[in-house]
Amino acid sequence: MAAAVSMRSPASAKDELRSEACPECGGTKERGRSFCRACYLTLPLRLRSALYEGLTGGYAKAYNDALLYLHQRRNKPRGLDARSAGWFYTSAGELEAAGYRRLARARCKFDACRAVIHWWEAPDGRKIPLDPDTLTPHRRTCPGISRPRRRGKR
Numbered sequence: 001m002a003a004a005v006s007m008r009s010p011a012s013a014k015d016e017l018r019s020e021a022c023p024e025c026g027g028t029k030e031r032g033r034s035f036c037r038a039c040y041l042t043l044p045l046r047l048r049s050a051l052y053e054g055l056t057g058g059y060a061k062a063y064n065d066a067l068l069y070l071h072q073r074r075n076k077p078r079g080l081d082a083r084s085a086g087w088f089y090t091s092a093g094e095l096e097a098a099g100y101r102r103l104a105r106a107r108c109k110f111d112a113c114r115a116v117i118h119w120w121e122a123p124d125g126r127k128i129p130l131d132p133d134t135l136t137p138h139r140r141t142c143p144g145i146s147r148p149r150r151r152g153k154r
């Protein structure tokens with residue numbers, strides 16, 4: 001679905017290290033860094049450390065992996081990711097038209113919630129629990145999930 005990202009040769013990947021323009025967003029970056037800070041921070045840890053390790057060899061691969069990741073992230077269609085602010089489906093008809101498939105009805109596993117949820121399967125195979133009335137992703141309304149950050153605690 002996303003357009004292809006142009007892959008860098010080892011030489012041009014190293015060349016771009018010397019540039020002061022971020023290859024992803026066109027913003028300014030420090031020389032010697034692969035991306036601007038904002039783009040770098042959206043990379044998952046494994047891609048960040050691959051960039052460091054790659055400096056001794058295989059840097060172009062790590063760099064291209066990171067470029068591809070950023071590119072796909074930017075081109076992700078709205079509505080596909082239930083965690084993003086882009087969720088805009090309000091009826092089963094809209095979901096089905098977008099390629100979603102209704103799965104089973106269930107109950108939320110959190111004791112603090114136990115609400116009825118409807119599982120839907122996204123076109124990319126991901127399973128998303130929705131509130132049956134509003135078709136909002138349940139993780140947005142679930143009182144059993146602590147928000148906004150779940151990182152580091154259970």
Ligand SMILES: [Zn+2]
Pocket residue numbers: 022023024025026027035036037038039040
């Ligand atoms: Zn950038």
Ligand SMILES: [Zn+2]
Pocket residue numbers: 108109110113114115138141142143144145
């Ligand atoms: Zn819940």
